[in-house]
Amino acid sequence: MNKPSRYILFVLLVLIGLGVNAQDLPQGYFRNPMDHDIGLSATFAEFRANHFHGGLDMRTGGAIGKPVYAAADGYVAKVSISPWGGGKILYIKHPNGYTTVYMHLDSYVGEIGKAVLKEQYVQQAYGITKLFAPNELPVKKGQLVARSGNTGGSGGPHLHFEIRSGGLEDLHTHSRTYNPLLFGIPYTDRIDPTIRGIRIYPLGGKPVELGKESTISVPTEFFLGIYATDAAEGSTLRNGPHRVEVYVDNQLAFMYSTDAFPVDSTRMVNALIDYRHYIDTRQAYLLTRALPGAEGEWIPIRQGDGVFRFEQGSKHKFQVRVYDIKDNLAERTFTVSVDYEKSYCPVATGTTVKYDAPISIQQPTFIVQMSPFTLYGDDILEVRDKEEAPYSTPLVTVRPSFNDIPPDKAYTLRIKPKATLGVDPSKVVVALVGAKKLSAYKTSFADGWYAAQVRDFGQFTLAVDTVAPTVIPLNFGNKPLKGNTLKIKIGDNLAGIETFNCYLNGQWILGEYDGKSATVTISASGKLRSGKNELRVEVTDSSGNSSRQQWTVIK
Numbered sequence: 001m002n003k004p005s006r007y008i009l010f011v012l013l014v015l016i017g018l019g020v021n022a023q024d025l026p027q028g029y030f031r032n033p034m035d036h037d038i039g040l041s042a043t044f045a046e047f048r049a050n051h052f053h054g055g056l057d058m059r060t061g062g063a064i065g066k067p068v069y070a071a072a073d074g075y076v077a078k079v080s081i082s083p084w085g086g087g088k089i090l091y092i093k094h095p096n097g098y099t100t101v102y103m104h105l106d107s108y109v110g111e112i113g114k115a116v117l118k119e120q121y122v123q124q125a126y127g128i129t130k131l132f133a134p135n136e137l138p139v140k141k142g143q144l145v146a147r148s149g150n151t152g153g154s155g156g157p158h159l160h161f162e163i164r165s166g167g168l169e170d171l172h173t174h175s176r177t178y179n180p181l182l183f184g185i186p187y188t189d190r191i192d193p194t195i196r197g198i199r200i201y202p203l204g205g206k207p208v209e210l211g212k213e214s215t216i217s218v219p220t221e222f223f224l225g226i227y228a229t230d231a232a233e234g235s236t237l238r239n240g241p242h243r244v245e246v247y248v249d250n251q252l253a254f255m256y257s258t259d260a261f262p263v264d265s266t267r268m269v270n271a272l273i274d275y276r277h278y279i280d281t282r283q284a285y286l287l288t289r290a291l292p293g294a295e296g297e298w299i300p301i302r303q304g305d306g307v308f309r310f311e312q313g314s315k316h317k318f319q320v321r322v323y324d325i326k327d328n329l330a331e332r333t334f335t336v337s338v339d340y341e342k343s344y345c346p347v348a349t350g351t352t353v354k355y356d357a358p359i360s361i362q363q364p365t366f367i368v369q370m371s372p373f374t375l376y377g378d379d380i381l382e383v384r385d386k387e388e389a390p391y392s393t394p395l396v397t398v399r400p401s402f403n404d405i406p407p408d409k410a411y412t413l414r415i416k417p418k419a420t421l422g423v424d425p426s427k428v429v430v431a432l433v434g435a436k437k438l439s440a441y442k443t444s445f446a447d448g449w450y451a452a453q454v455r456d457f458g459q460f461t462l463a464v465d466t467v468a469p470t471v472i473p474l475n476f477g478n479k480p481l482k483g484n485t486l487k488i489k490i491g492d493n494l495a496g497i498e499t500f501n502c503y504l505n506g507q508w509i510l511g512e513y514d515g516k517s518a519t520v521t522i523s524a525s526g527k528l529r530s531g532k533n534e535l536r537v538e539v540t541d542s543s544g545n546s547s548r549q550q551w552t553v554i555k
């Protein structure tokens with residue numbers, strides 16, 4: 001089946017298809033934003049659930065507070081702060097059109113810090129987004145602009161660093177992110193990557209792991225999954241590799257590398273990897289197979305649809321080559337023998353759907369409506385309500401039979417309870433049923449239906465949320481306060497915290513909210529009176545339940 005002519009065409013595609021050339025990017029313009037050699041705890045475009053990793057995770061020796069420098073001349077164009085995601089983020093726009101982005105910061109330095117604090121008091125909020133004009137906060141290459149930290153969804157102290165082009169207005173619009181290591185910033189890596197697993201995926205059958213054998217039986221139609229990791233000097237972690245190639249009978253048949261991607265397409269990573277296996281094991285197997293709805297400029301270069309099709313009884317040589325960014329190489333060679341018994345094909349029941357057409361399924365207790373391109377390929381959609389649910393309300397399953405990948409974009413799910421719930425409809429949420437807990441969606445109510453925009457597949461139900469958030473003081477109470485920092489734990493059972501406000505002696509005071517530890521930290525230096533102080537905290541959840549608590553703090 002592998003006719004040479006098809007490969008010639010394909011090799012031409014490889015030559016013209018590479019998106020980013022390092023020579024086209026400004027070399028030496030940007031400096032290392034830290035003052036020690038780059039050690040990475042995550043590489044660019046590493047596979048994650050729902051996104052490619054958008055930059056480099058630079059190690060900071062396990063510490064917070066390391067100096068962060070402007071990578072080049074420019075100006076602070078934007079600051080964004082959130083208890084989640086990137087935490088405290090700084091955007092510096094440069095005259096060459098690129099923007100450098102610094103995430104999970106502990107603090108902003110000098111005039112930047114003053115401007116941010118002022119804005120937080122103007123908006124009376126910890127989480128802010130603020131754009132600055134070019135003349136407000138100019139910076140020079142190498143200027144100290146921030147201290148590294150662990151804010152937002154960070155799993156440990158580090159600096160997340162990006163180089164982007166395009167718009168700033170929204171983190172996820174009209175913006176492309178590039179591998180910062182392509183801009184000539186010094187980086188050493190002499191350690192080869194490691195191929196940790198290769199899987200054969202028969203079409204419609206269960207995958208088979210390639211072990212130590214040199215020959216493996218395969219069916220006439222299959223695709224490959226490849227799991228590889230990379231380590232480097234000062235970084236022994238399992239980072240993502242830079243490029244993966246598959247050769248069949250010494251001809252290049254598949255190549256994958258991502259040097260840049262549009263930030264708003266990042267979710268398509270789910271369709272490039274074995275998503276379900278990744279969720280279960282955290283091992284990201286890159287699949288050679290293409291899904292028609294997962295097309296983008298960064299997609300792998302493949303022959304056809306990335307499925308290998310061979311004649312029964314034939315044998316073929318496969319070589320898998322994995323490179324890191326310094327072209328250190330890991331290689332695995334094996335032979336496929338096309339003599340595999342016909343694979344068992346599971347029978348799917350449900351509604352046959354086309355990925356490029358609108359989908360609408362209506363039953364007495366639920367309505368599912370998807371716009372075209374919500375799925376990545378044609379499928380059989382399992383959509384049903386389980387009557388014997390442990391809940392007094394419907395338990396609605398929405399799940400594709402073949403490609404168990406979350407939807408590319410949100411779809412509308414409406415659920416109608418079988419009997420009136422007897423509670424204020426504003427306290428009812430559509431929720432995803434997880435293994436341990438429910439996750440609520442923002443829910444609206446009209447004509448007896450509860451509606452939500454959901455971006456998951458699985459089981460959904462209705463839940464009642466009448467419980468107010470919890471507010472617990474951590475380091476003050478009856479005893480006099482030591483120091484000037486007040487710490488409070490806040491939490492919510494279901495819908496999640498929407499707003500929080502702290503008032504010291506009647507005045508709004510900034511509380512820094514860290515989502516992962518559910519802790520609010522108030523630095524009250526210079527604002528505490530000696531003797532009695534009054535602290536009031538007000539927290540509201542997304543269902544409108546609120547807590548208001550007050551303490552006397554003795555200093």
Ligand SMILES: [Zn+2]
Nearest residue numbers: 042056057160
């Ligand atoms: Zn990161």
